[in-house]
Amino acid sequence: MKILVCNVGSTSLKYRLFDFGSSEETLAEGKMERVGAETGAWSHKDANEAAEKQTLPIPDYATGIRLMQSALLKKSLGSMKDLDCVAFKVVHAKDVTGVQLLDERVLSAMAAFNTVAPSHNPPYIAAIRQFQEVLPDTPLVGSFETGFHANMPPEAYLYSIPIDVSRKYAIRRYGFHGASHEYVSDRTAELMGRKDFKLISCHLGGSGSLCAVVNGVSIDTNLGLSLQCGIMHNNRCGDIDPYIPIFLMKDFGYSLEQIETMLNKQSGLLGMSGVSNDLRDVELAAEQGNEDAINAVESYCYQIKKQIGAYAAAMGGVDAISFAGGIGENSSLVRQKALDGLEFLGVSIDQQKNETAKPDCELTGKNSRARVFVVATNEEIVVARKAKEYLENRRQAAQ
Numbered sequence: 051m052k053i054l055v056c057n058v059g060s061t062s063l064k065y066r067l068f069d070f071g072s073s074e075e076t077l078a079e080g081k082m083e084r085v086g087a088e089t090g091a092w093s094h095k096d097a098n099e100a101a102e103k104q105t106l107p108i109p110d111y112a113t114g115i116r117l118m119q120s121a122l123l124k125k126s127l128g129s130m131k132d133l134d135c136v137a138f139k140v141v142h143a144k145d146v147t148g149v150q151l152l153d154e155r156v157l158s159a160m161a162a163f164n165t166v167a168p169s170h171n172p173p174y175i176a177a178i179r180q181f182q183e184v185l186p187d188t189p190l191v192g193s194f195e196t197g198f199h200a201n202m203p204p205e206a207y208l209y210s211i212p213i214d215v216s217r218k219y220a221i222r223r224y225g226f227h228g229a230s231h232e233y234v235s236d237r238t239a240e241l242m243g244r245k246d247f248k249l250i251s252c253h254l255g256g257s258g259s260l261c262a263v264v265n266g267v268s269i270d271t272n273l274g275l276s277l278q279c280g281i282m283h284n285n286r287c288g289d290i291d292p293y294i295p296i297f298l299m300k301d302f303g304y305s306l307e308q309i310e311t312m313l314n315k316q317s318g319l320l321g322m323s324g325v326s327n328d329l330r331d332v333e334l335a336a337e338q339g340n341e342d343a344i345n346a347v348e349s350y351c352y353q354i355k356k357q358i359g360a361y362a363a364a365m366g367g368v369d370a371i372s373f374a375g376g377i378g379e380n381s382s383l384v385r386q387k388a389l390d391g392l393e394f395l396g397v398s399i400d401q402q403k404n405e406t407a408k409p410d411c412e413l414t415g416k417n418s419r420a421r422v423f424v425v426a427t428n429e430e431i432v433v434a435r436k437a438k439e440y441l442e443n444r445r446q447a448a449q
């Protein structure tokens with residue numbers, strides 16, 4: 051079975067073509083950046099070949115999809131008919147979750163939540179519509195980021211606002227990064243050699259979240275109705291006092307648009323440091339003594355540490371902590387600071403192993419009760435496997 055997984059960003063399109071035969075093989079993969087700008091960048095790689103890189107205008111997703119299609123047809127796909135489906139890691143559609151055929155009903159449910167996922171839902175909907183046009187005969191299957199968190203208990207997902215308001219507008223904690231937390235949970239189980247354990251999965255990328263996982267099931271996570279909460283993100287604020295926007299609007303004349311832009315684009319690591327939304331730049335500025343950058347890094351790690359403590363309390367202990375995502379996999383500084391002083395919880399790491407960590411690997415310190423891992427997350431394979439299972443079930447039901 052051949053499944054093409056597409057990851058749509060606001061200006062990017064990443065793709066990977068899987069072949070599920072006797073093994074799970076990647077036939078081709080590629081990445082387009084700066085879609086919509088005057089000059090875009092495209093890199094494409096077929097299995098066992100060198101990557102081809104080009105600079106060219108990619109004015110919209112439809113152009114990007116056609117370029118990807120022609121590259122796949124050169125070596126990796128005989129015909130578009132060989133493709134069983136295109137699978138997407140879609141973000142938010144209220145209570146429509148799990149794995150879904152991306153039809154009009156599901157696209158409308160996504161559009162109804164554009165306000166709470168402004169950087170994610172609109173580009174996905176636009177791209178999916180263009181896939182429908184360019185590949186009208188290929189099923190499009192979405193695996194929702196909220197799916198892994200669907201079994202959280204009410205005390206974890208309800209907000210302390212009037213219950214009738216929560217019910218009327220479907221306001222609750224949904225949680226995101228489900229594909230990554232699920233991959234990390236499964237991979238950690240392999241590394242632990244068991245499935246019955248309490249895990250804190252730390253997905254730390256441009257956007258980050260932590261998840262408390264008991265025996266493979268998410269029982270709590272720190273993204274909520276939207277992706278604007280939890281720990282700070284690259285340019286989004288994370289948890290702040292909900293009265294900050296009201297204070298700025300009522301007393302200082304900020305408009306709703308200004309608040310939205312501030313919280314969604316100008317906050318987090320970028321806003322606090324005043325340097326960059328990329329942790330590498332902020333770490334460098336901190337090393338050079340920039341006080342705001344030092345505070346941003348310290349605050350970021352402190353927020354992760356507090357969340358780890360909260361989830362250890364929620365689960366009644368912790369057996370494993372796994373780090374993933376661009377920051378979780380690469381920043382030894384963040385891992386070290388986030389776990390510093392947690393010996394009382396039975397958590398410590400080997401500093402040498404932390405500094406030289408290459409995922410997948412273990413950092414557990416000598417006297418640590420809990421084991422600590424760095425895992426190279428693989429959201430695409432989770433999405434592809436779910437799409438495969440969905441198609442197999444659909445075929446069986448049709449027989």
Ligand code: ADP
Pocket residue numbers: 254255256257284327328329330333375376377380381
């Ligand atoms: P996204 O959430 O956009 O998918 P990634 O998971 O790829 O992002 O993570 C991107 C982030 O990873 C970048 O913003 C950068 O801050 C961080 N990062 C990547 N490499 C390093 C590194 N060596 N040290 C510190 N941070 C890093």
